Amino acid sequence: MADKPTLDTVFAxxxxxxxxxxxxxxxxxxxxxxxxxxxxxxxxxAVSKHLTILANAGLISQEKRGRVKWCKxxxxxxxxxxxxxxxxxxxxxxxxxxFERFLEVELADDPVKDPxxxxxxxx
Amino acid sequence: MADKPTLDTVFAxxxxxxxxxxxxxxxxxxxxxxxxxxxxxxxxxAVSKHLTILANAGLISQEKRGRVKWCKxxxxxxxxxxxxxxxxxxxxxxxxxxFERFLEVELADDPVKDPxxxxxxxx
DNA sequence: ATAAAACTCAACCAATTCGTTAAATAACGC
DNA sequence: GCGTTATTTAACGAATTGGTTGAGTTTTAT
Numbered sequence: 001m002a003d004k005p006t007l008d009t010v011f012a013x014x015x016x017x018x019x020x021x022x023x024x025x026x027x028x029x030x031x032x033x034x035x036x037x038x039x040x041x042x043x044x045x046a047v048s049k050h051l052t053i054l055a056n057a058g059l060i061s062q063e064k065r066g067r068v069k070w071c072k073x074x075x076x077x078x079x080x081x082x083x084x085x086x087x088x089x090x091x092x093x094x095x096x097x098x099f100e101r102f103l104e105v106e107l108a109d110d111p112v113k114d115p116x117x118x119x120x121x122x123x
Numbered sequence: 124m125a126d127k128p129t130l131d132t133v134f135a136x137x138x139x140x141x142x143x144x145x146x147x148x149x150x151x152x153x154x155x156x157x158x159x160x161x162x163x164x165x166x167x168x169a170v171s172k173h174l175t176i177l178a179n180a181g182l183i184s185q186e187k188r189g190r191v192k193w194c195k196x197x198x199x200x201x202x203x204x205x206x207x208x209x210x211x212x213x214x215x216x217x218x219x220x221x222f223e224r225f226l227e228v229e230l231a232d233d234p235v236k237d238p239x240x241x242x243x244x245x246x
Numbered sequence: 247a248t249a250a251a252a253c254t255c256a257a258c259c260a261a262t263t264c265g266t267t268a269a270a271t272a273a274c275g276c
Numbered sequence: 277g278c279g280t281t282a283t284t285t286a287a288c289g290a291a292t293t294g295g296t297t298g299a300g301t302t303t304t305a306t
């Protein structure tokens with residue numbers, strides 16, 4: 001667990017086609033690393049690295065049972081990024097100033113957090 | 124125009140905080156390159172490169188009038204990537220929920236920071 | 247105990263990214 | 277034309293990325 005998920009790491013993770021392919025595969029079911037790697041024309045080590053990147057971005061979780069590491073899609077990180085993006089797509093029609101304030105609040109400290117959760121700032 | 128917008132280029136463009144900052148700035152209004160660069164602690168050349176990357180991703184357009192190049196937000200590319208993300212499903216409802224709550228708070232007549240109830244078990 | 251399976255780690259390489267500064271280009275304004 | 281403003285291009289460097297192979301480690305099977 002190197003870094004905690006940020007918009008940086010989430011979008012960077014999504015920028016690679018192999019990693020998006022992996023996410024699509026995991027949409028169907030949880031998979032072992034080896035099974036993820038099987039249809040990908042790349043060394044197992046490379047796929048393992050991609051999975052680590054996806055995990056650091058919070059887009060998947062990995063649970064080791066026995067010698068098998070199971071990979072599971074975690075849509076929460078995607079949701080955060082989606083909120084950010086849909087704002088740009090839809091807000092022009094509504095209120096740009098409001099959306100800017102929204103962004104300031106959401107992105108004030110980069111780590112991905114629940115976008116709904118109110119800031120708990122007892123001052 | 125180097126390459127045409129792809130999911131690769133869009134997500135890669137979004138992965139940089141400076142570029143997201145630029146997009147936020149362009150929400151307010153179209154801007155000249157120099158004006159985009161002004162609040163960014165970085166050389167003009169670097170900002171110019173960021174704008175090129177955003178343009179190649181289709182996230183902004185640039186129109187040169189005289190010696191000034193105007194930068195304009197293009198939400199369509201974002202929408203396309205957003206559609207891809209929605210393919211991952213479940214988060215969409217929650218996303219819209221977050222959006223709704225945001226609208227309630229931000230666009231209320233009196234934008235008081237109401238403590239939002241600690242919800243949300245999507246079940 | 248030994249071998250195989252399921253990974254990860256380390257070392258390496260090529261290509262790309264993100265920034266710099268300095269020079270080049272293009273359009274004003276006089 | 278000459279200097280200034282607006283912006284890109286070129287050359288460079290440090291850091292990161294995305295892949296490789298080969299050697300671990302841990303768990304399972306015989």
